[in-house]
Amino acid sequence: MTIIHNRSLDDIAETGPTLGGNAVTRAFSGGSIGRLIGMLALIAILGFLTIYPLAMLLYGSLHSTPPGLAGEFNLNGYRAIMTTQNFLVLINTVGISLAKTVPSLTIAVFLAWIIARTDTPFRGTLEVLITLPFFIPPILTAMAWGMLGNPQVGVINLVWRSISGSPDPLVNVYSYGGVVWHMCQYSIPFLFLFTVDAFRAMDPSLEESSRMCGASRWTTFRKITLLLMLPVLTSSFMLSFIRGIESFESPLFFGLPAGIKVITTDIYESINHRATPDYQYATSLSFAIMGLMFLLVIWQWALLRGKSFQTVTGKGFRPNVMELGPWRWVTFGFCVLFFIITVVLPVGQLLLGSFFRFFGFYTYEMLTLEHYRAVFSNSEFWRAVRNTMMLGLLGATATMALGAVVAYVSVRTRWRGRSLIDGMAWLPWMMPGMVLGVGFLWAFAMLPGPIPIYGTVWALLLAYLALGTPVAVRVMTGAYHQLSYDLEECSRVHGASWFQTMWRIMVALAWPAFAVGWVLTFFGIMRELSASILLYSVGSETLAVVLLKLWANGNAEQVSVIGLMMMLLVILFRWVQLRFIKARISKL
Amino acid sequence: MASVTLENVTRMYGAVTAVDQVNLRVKSGEFVTLLGPSGCGKTTTLRMVAGLEKNTGGRISIGDNVVSDADKGYFVPSERRRLGMVFQSYAIWPHMTVFDNVAYPLRIRRRTDKEIQDRVMNALRLVEMEQYAERPSPALSGGQQQRVAIARALVFEPEVLLLDEPLSNLDARLRTQMGDEFRQLQQRLKITTLYVTHDQSEAMALSDRVVVMHGGKILQVGAPEDIYRRPESRQVAAFFGTPNLLQAKVRNCRPNGGQYYKLDVEGRGWSGECHAAIEIPAGADVTVMVRPENLQIGEAGAANGGLSWAGEISQAIFRGPHRSVMVKTADQTLHIETPSLADVGIGRAVTVAAPSDAAWAVRS
Ligand SMILES: Nc1ncnc2c1ncn2[C@@H]1O[C@H](COP(=O)(O)OP(=O)(O)OP(=O)(O)O)[C@@H](O)[C@H]1O
Ligand SMILES: [Mg+2]
Numbered sequence: 001m002t003i004i005h006n007r008s009l010d011d012i013a014e015t016g017p018t019l020g021g022n023a024v025t026r027a028f029s030g031g032s033i034g035r036l037i038g039m040l041a042l043i044a045i046l047g048f049l050t051i052y053p054l055a056m057l058l059y060g061s062l063h064s065t066p067p068g069l070a071g072e073f074n075l076n077g078y079r080a081i082m083t084t085q086n087f088l089v090l091i092n093t094v095g096i097s098l099a100k101t102v103p104s105l106t107i108a109v110f111l112a113w114i115i116a117r118t119d120t121p122f123r124g125t126l127e128v129l130i131t132l133p134f135f136i137p138p139i140l141t142a143m144a145w146g147m148l149g150n151p152q153v154g155v156i157n158l159v160w161r162s163i164s165g166s167p168d169p170l171v172n173v174y175s176y177g178g179v180v181w182h183m184c185q186y187s188i189p190f191l192f193l194f195t196v197d198a199f200r201a202m203d204p205s206l207e208e209s210s211r212m213c214g215a216s217r218w219t220t221f222r223k224i225t226l227l228l229m230l231p232v233l234t235s236s237f238m239l240s241f242i243r244g245i246e247s248f249e250s251p252l253f254f255g256l257p258a259g260i261k262v263i264t265t266d267i268y269e270s271i272n273h274r275a276t277p278d279y280q281y282a283t284s285l286s287f288a289i290m291g292l293m294f295l296l297v298i299w300q301w302a303l304l305r306g307k308s309f310q311t312v313t314g315k316g317f318r319p320n321v322m323e324l325g326p327w328r329w330v331t332f333g334f335c336v337l338f339f340i341i342t343v344v345l346p347v348g349q350l351l352l353g354s355f356f357r358f359f360g361f362y363t364y365e366m367l368t369l370e371h372y373r374a375v376f377s378n379s380e381f382w383r384a385v386r387n388t389m390m391l392g393l394l395g396a397t398a399t400m401a402l403g404a405v406v407a408y409v410s411v412r413t414r415w416r417g418r419s420l421i422d423g424m425a426w427l428p429w430m431m432p433g434m435v436l437g438v439g440f441l442w443a444f445a446m447l448p449g450p451i452p453i454y455g456t457v458w459a460l461l462l463a464y465l466a467l468g469t470p471v472a473v474r475v476m477t478g479a480y481h482q483l484s485y486d487l488e489e490c491s492r493v494h495g496a497s498w499f500q501t502m503w504r505i506m507v508a509l510a511w512p513a514f515a516v517g518w519v520l521t522f523f524g525i526m527r528e529l530s531a532s533i534l535l536y537s538v539g540s541e542t543l544a545v546v547l548l549k550l551w552a553n554g555n556a557e558q559v560s561v562i563g564l565m566m567m568l569l570v571i572l573f574r575w576v577q578l579r580f581i582k583a584r585i586s587k588l
Numbered sequence: 589m590a591s592v593t594l595e596n597v598t599r600m601y602g603a604v605t606a607v608d609q610v611n612l613r614v615k616s617g618e619f620v621t622l623l624g625p626s627g628c629g630k631t632t633t634l635r636m637v638a639g640l641e642k643n644t645g646g647r648i649s650i651g652d653n654v655v656s657d658a659d660k661g662y663f664v665p666s667e668r669r670r671l672g673m674v675f676q677s678y679a680i681w682p683h684m685t686v687f688d689n690v691a692y693p694l695r696i697r698r699r700t701d702k703e704i705q706d707r708v709m710n711a712l713r714l715v716e717m718e719q720y721a722e723r724p725s726p727a728l729s730g731g732q733q734q735r736v737a738i739a740r741a742l743v744f745e746p747e748v749l750l751l752d753e754p755l756s757n758l759d760a761r762l763r764t765q766m767g768d769e770f771r772q773l774q775q776r777l778k779i780t781t782l783y784v785t786h787d788q789s790e791a792m793a794l795s796d797r798v799v800v801m802h803g804g805k806i807l808q809v810g811a812p813e814d815i816y817r818r819p820e821s822r823q824v825a826a827f828f829g830t831p832n833l834l835q836a837k838v839r840n841c842r843p844n845g846g847q848y849y850k851l852d853v854e855g856r857g858w859s860g861e862c863h864a865a866i867e868i869p870a871g872a873d874v875t876v877m878v879r880p881e882n883l884q885i886g887e888a889g890a891a892n893g894g895l896s897w898a899g900e901i902s903q904a905i906f907r908g909p910h911r912s913v914m915v916k917t918a919d920q921t922l923h924i925e926t927p928s929l930a931d932v933g934i935g936r937a938v939t940v941a942a943p944s945d946a947a948w949a950v951r952s
Contacts, residue, residue, distance in 0.1 A: 208640050209679040211666040212750075213693035213740070223692075227683045323642075 039417050042405065046424040049466040053439030054427065060283035060442045077284030093262040096176065096251070097244025100183040105237055108191035111338065114331045116199035118322045126335040128578060133342040134189035135570050137527030139544050140563045141185055142253040143551055144346030147359055149173030155349060178254035183247055185342045190243070191236050198232040231304060238300040242293060246432035248530035263289045264434045264530060271438070271534065283442070286435040293430040347567055353560030371557045381562065383539070384546040387457055388526060391542065395464040396522040400514055402465065403472025411480045429470040436466055437531035455537040463531045468521045475520070479513030519577045526566070589616045589780045590651030590747040592637060598645030599632050606632045608804035609646070617778040619771070621791040624801035630784040634750055637782060638673055639666035650747055672741030674751040678733045680725045686712070686736050687721040693744040711739040714773065731762050738770065748780045755790060767794055788828050792816065800824050818865060822950055825877040832883070832922050834876045835952065838868050851949055857918030860895035862947035875952040880925040882946035885913065888937040894944040897922060904932045915940050
């Protein structure tokens with residue numbers, strides 16, 4: 001068996017005698033025609049999802065008029081984005097993302113250390129609570145914080161004024177600080193999920209031997225723990241930084257009202273908030289931001305090349321939990337405080353907002369259920385619920401199915417063209433939702449007449465599919481890497497055909513990862529706003545879009561009601577996931 | 589160098605007692621091995637000496653200094669105990685070179701660059717690794733990692749060296765070689781050493797004294813030869829190799845003129861002389877231990893002093909250096925190791941004999 005150790009099954013099927021099966025399975029397993037058709041279909045699908053919108057984006061940035069109109073090719077779009085004002089926007093974007101990544105990473109590492117390495121009580125529960133904000137759509141917390149930290153009528157400022165008697169507000173979320181603050185709430189749990197298992201998996205004797213050498217706890221932490229974690233920390237830092245640049249909700253809610261612009265909101269504004277949408281400007285800017293992302297991704301690669309320390313040894317391994325003594329209640333309190341700030345406060349605000357006639361006026365006479373009535377009798381709301389659920393279920397399933405196939409082809413076969421497929425599936429990784437939205441806007445408009453996708457829910461579905469594919473592929477790649485070839489080969493040797501093997505062995509073993517990926521994708525779709533806001537039209541609104549529209553109309557009370565409904569959905573799905581799917585998200 | 593003293597040292601994990609009232613004194617410069625089956629508390633004991641685990645009861649001293657006293661709530665953290673330790677996984681830091689790994693304890697103690705350079709190179713020379721100093725440490729084989737771990741543990745001249753199964757990741761040949769080299773090094777430096785292993789032959793070959801543990805308790809402490817030839821209990825006897833253990837009754841007991849007692853014992857269908865550590869009254873039940881390599885096969889009917897059994901050869905297995913022979917007797921099947929040159933015929937009637945000083949009785 002050692003000879004065929006790292007070859008895939010299909011090489012064997014090709015060269016050796018075919019094991020069992022009839023002509024059809026042979027055609028799919030080793031036959032070149034079946035394989036060719038399959039590969040072409042994959043390339044076509046991925047091409048439509050990634051290359052096509054990208055090409056249209058390029059076309060749009062060089063074309064003077066909106067899609068479908070006669071115009072000429074020029075560089076006006078690129079000329080228009082080369083302004084000092086846009087330079088400021090770029091500085092803002094990078095600066096804000098840096099400003100949120102550094103404190104987020106610090107706090108996330110601290111939390112991960114508490115959960116993985118100390119005897120803080122109720123760590124299991126705390127871990128679930130700490131990671132919850134990752135699953136809450138940022139638009140919900142953005143709106144809640146908009147109400148909490150509003151300088152005039154926000155609860156925090158109302159309380160502050162009545163305590164201190166001062167006429168000035170304590171906080172104003174419509175500021176740089178507000179944008180960063182809101183981004184952190186999502187970044188911290190995200191980074192936590194990324195780093196906590198690195199802490200858990202580290203061989204404790206690496207630290208213990210440092211203590212035996214005479215180094216104190218603190219020195220050991222600095223010289224050994226942190227340095228060993230450096231590769232993980234660098235990659236999480238880069239990821240979080242990139243996410244910060246892509247971020248849309250925080251600058252939209254807290255930046256725009258204060259005149260703080262970043263690239264994503266600038267694209268959004270140039271399409272949605274101008275008398276005539278400036279598509280050429282938007283597409284050129286989209287292309288520019290993609291260039292920036294590309295540089296960042298290259299930089300990340302360069303930083304991380306060859307720098308992963310395999311520190312798990314297994315032998316003589318014992319869990320190393322630091323006994324904190326009375327301090328463990330301090331760390332416990334810190335985790336609880338984090339949960340209160342990121343979940344309890346915003347959800348409490350939504351609850352509060354939903355029961356009073358006007359938000360900001362919390363007196364007994366103002367109590368009402370009218371917002372619930374209004375929302376539940378609103379057909380637009382129900383349509384959005386249907387759309388979101390349909391898009392979530394269908395989108396997550398389709399994305400994961402595509403991801404599973406792409407990952408299988410690129411990891412477990414030696415088919416020609418598999419790196420092309422892998423590369424194509426990875427492309428959307430560099431495209432913020434906003435950019436992909438613009439690309440699809442053009443892509444759908446340029447489709448020949450009889451294919452009316454634009455303006456339907458299918459437009460959204462395709463965009464979600466493209467946005468979700470990189471993560472889906474990553475999740476499934478991780479899962480396949482952990483399954484040894486022996487499992488597959490053993491099944492073939494014992495007489496199962498390629499299809500039977502796929503179904504009984506691969507699917508059976510990889511489904512936990514599939515399920516975890518599915519839930520991730522589902523949450524991703526539920527919180528997606530930046531592509532949806534460009535691609536929706538009347539009839540195909542999602543919950544996030546309805547929320548934004550209501551908010552823009554100043555209807556914070558109904559926003560609270562819908563927000564609460566979404567929160568319930570999040571908690572329900574998260575509960576189901578924790579209860580029934582044992583695989584860990586961060587393991588993938 | 590310093591001694592290590594454990595007085596009534598206990599470690600509980602919740603309701604589980606991992607180490608139970610252990611008393612042990614490791615003399616200065618001595619090599620003591622903790623030996624026992626998996627889960628018997630060897631690692632826990634070692635880690636309590638290291639200060640990586642707190643003892644829940646008892647007192648630990650290194651040299652004249654108490655380092656941990658559970659009753660007084662006194663505890664010196666690991667970094668201030670001046671110990672060297674080699675971990676089972678070696679714990680070589682992958683983000684440092686070999687040199688940096690070994691230099692770490694000195695850098696922590698803020699020694700001058702000159703001194704660091706000299707002492708690290710000395711330590712590396714001791715383990716014959718000086719030509720690897722600038723290697724990144726992930727690029728080392730298991731045996732080389734082990735040498736680096738030893739160099740790191742020795743570089744700042746610790747009071748005591750602690751080792752947790754340092755050879756268990758190596759292949760059989762390298763294990764013997766590294767073990768012998770390490771023993772030589774230890775004797776040259778005269779460094780007090782506490783060593784954990786579950787490999788009996790390793791324990792016997794390396795140590796001045798062996799501590800046999802079971803279920804968190806110490807069963808016996810003694811020189812390797814004592815433990816092997818004169819176990820104090822049936823458990824210790826059974827722990828080494830595959831001895832023949834026979835039930836018997838004492839007929840007579842008298843001092844043998846030396847330190848031990850001579851017994852006349854009688855089993856089912858056999859009788860003879862053996863030795864014991866303590867006086868055992870006539871009529872008491874004992875277990876007689878005879879090691880397979882001390883039994884001889886002779887012609888049927890032949891008998892001398894000591895013990896003998898009449899039986900018939902039921903099985904013979906060629907093992908290279910020796911031959912394992914099973915002889916069925918009236919009492920039980922005996923396991924005998926004979927030189928592999930000797931020919932045996934299955935089914936042949938024989939007499940199995942052992943000299944009286946190769947048979948050892950313990951109370952059962
Ligand atoms: N953190 C812990 N929590 C609970 N029980 C523990 C813990 N660490 C060890 N134990 C228990 O204490 C006992 C002794 O463990 P220890 O690791 O000292 O055994 P050992 O003799 O070193 O075994 P091995 O030869 O397998 O390494 C075992 O029964 C083990 O299950
Ligand atoms: Mg152990």
